[in-house]
Amino acid sequence: MVLCLTGVCFVCAAILGVVYAVTKDPIEAAAEAEARAAVGRVLPEGGEISEAIPADAPGIKEYYIQNLDGSVLAYAVKSVSGGFGGDLVLMVGVLPDGSIYNTSVLSHSETPGLGAKCTEEKSHFREQWKGFSGNFAVTKDGGDVDAITASTITSRAYTRAVAQASAFVVGLKED
Amino acid sequence: MANKLSIIAKGILKENPTFVLVLGMCPTLATTTSAMNGLEMGLATMFVLILSNTVISLIAPVVPDKVHIPVYIVVIATFVTVLQLLMQAFVPDVYRTLGLFIPLIVVNCIILGRAEAFAGKNGAFDSALDGIGIGIGFTLALTVIGMVREILGSGSVFGWKFIAGDGILAFVMAPGAFLVLGYLMVLFNKLKKK
Numbered sequence: 533m534v535l536c537l538t539g540v541c542f543v544c545a546a547i548l549g550v551v552y553a554v555t556k557d558p559i560e561a562a563a564e565a566e567a568r569a570a571v572g573r574v575l576p577e578g579g580e581i582s583e584a585i586p587a588d589a590p591g592i593k594e595y596y597i598q599n600l601d602g603s604v605l606a607y608a609v610k611s612v613s614g615g616f617g618g619d620l621v622l623m624v625g626v627l628p629d630g631s632i633y634n635t636s637v638l639s640h641s642e643t644p645g646l647g648a649k650c651t652e653e654k655s656h657f658r659e660q661w662k663g664f665s666g667n668f669a670v671t672k673d674g675g676d677v678d679a680i681t682a683s684t685i686t687s688r689a690y691t692r693a694v695a696q697a698s699a700f701v702v703g704l705k706e707d
Numbered sequence: 708m709a710n711k712l713s714i715i716a717k718g719i720l721k722e723n724p725t726f727v728l729v730l731g732m733c734p735t736l737a738t739t740t741s742a743m744n745g746l747e748m749g750l751a752t753m754f755v756l757i758l759s760n761t762v763i764s765l766i767a768p769v770v771p772d773k774v775h776i777p778v779y780i781v782v783i784a785t786f787v788t789v790l791q792l793l794m795q796a797f798v799p800d801v802y803r804t805l806g807l808f809i810p811l812i813v814v815n816c817i818i819l820g821r822a823e824a825f826a827g828k829n830g831a832f833d834s835a836l837d838g839i840g841i842g843i844g845f846t847l848a849l850t851v852i853g854m855v856r857e858i859l860g861s862g863s864v865f866g867w868k869f870i871a872g873d874g875i876l877a878f879v880m881a882p883g884a885f886l887v888l889g890y891l892m893v894l895f896n897k898l899k900k901k
Contacts, residue, residue: 536771540781544782544784555796559792646876
């Protein structure tokens with residue numbers, strides 16, 4: 533009895549070990565490619581994008597710098613805030629003056645059909661972020677951001693994530 | 708041959724896991740927000756079901772009765788983890804939508820249910836066929852539920868939008884899942900009786 537269970541566990545562990553070893557590199561490559569693609573989407577074209585730089589600010593873990601001819605063109609900031617169903621992780625392209633170039637959703641747990649609409653690229657909610665430089669709050673709270681219908685909490689979380697990315701970039705320049 | 712085909716057919720109709728056996732309700736209700744999600748979840752479950760059925764039917768004769776459930780669960784969990792790693796590596800987009808529900812396949816009662824009810828008592832080939840049949844039944848059920856919910860809730864089919872704007876939002880959320888499942892179950896059993 534013990535022998536049987538031990539044997540089965542041993543064989544299963546061996547199989548998992550092999551599969552893990554085989555898939556380790558493709559998984560890392562996929563995650564890396566995804567992050568790169570997201571960075572590319574939120575930044576202007578051209579210039580050179582740096583490796584990820586670790587950061588230590590609330591909600592910000594890492595960022596990228598885009599250089600063009602020796603001066604900084606823009607930053608891509610990975611920003612996390614609490615959404616309706618869990619963490620909302622965004623990649624935010626920020627120009628050195630703190631205004632937004634573009635945004636992209638890396639991962640989320642929002643309600644399908646409601647908050648998850650924040651992932652739809654062509655929607656008004658997403659389009660308004662291009663070149664945004666106003667009051668970072670939804671209109672309901674007296675700001676300049678049009679919320680997604682029936683998804684105020686998601687919209688607030690999105691706005692918060694973008695705002696903290698913008699504030700982070702402005703803070704960088706003061707250092 | 709007819710006998711073998713009937714093993715597959717019964718998984719789709721007579722013993723349809725969703726509409727007749729009413730097993731595996733957690734992924735059924737949670738992942739069917741769109742037809743595509745339902746289809747992908749069904750296929751992922753079918754993959755695990757076929758492999759676990761086959762392996763369990765092979766090892767069942769030598770597994771002592773007292774530990775057969777732990778052994779089955781270890782085998783099932785292994786295949787689920789293999790599937791999870793493979794999906795993460797080669798279809799990261801699909802993995803992102805289903806993410807949480809892939810590990811939950813381990814506790815899907817369809818899989819342990821088939822291991823107990825069928826694979827433990829039958830040969831490897833028949834068990835694989837049973838896995839295919841039940842897997843197809845589950846996939847079809849999830850796809851249909853997903854399709855109905857997507858049509859009513861988002862006004863689209865497999866991501867193709869046929870009305871502008873929103874559908875009836877409730878159908879994309881949990882209450883809609885219960886409603887659609889209930890009505891489809893009634894319809895399925897009514898048609899099956901004829």
